[in-house]
Amino acid sequence: MAFDPEFAGDFNSAADQRxxxxxxxxxxxxxxxxxxxxxRESQxxxxxxxxxxELLGQTDFHRSQRHY
Structure with a gap:
């Protein structure tokens, strides 16, 4: 079987597409x-x-802690 350059081009382009x-x-x-x-990192x-x-700056948390 002889080398067919046209077939080789089709094979290379198919391989490139894959x-x-x-x-x-x-x-x-x-x-x-x-x-x-x-x-996951954000969660x-x-x-x-x-x-x-308290690190989030929630002022309600601080107010609730002052009421003993």
Whole structure:
């Protein structure tokens, strides 16, 4: 079987398309993963601050503490 340069070009372009599609899928997957990590970090930060409402500047907390 002889080498057909036209067929080789089709194969390379198909391989390039697969590579590009895979790269785009990876980008989407990583963006999704980063969004989940950011959400988890923000939830953890929110939980840690909710344990100390005085750090959030909640004046109601301070008023309620003065009434013995």
């Amino acid at each position: 590579r590009e599609r895979r790269r785009n899928e990876d980008k989407k997957r990583m963006a999704y993963r980063r969004a989940i990590e950011d959400y 953890a930060l929110q939980a840690s601050f909710s344990d100390f409402p």
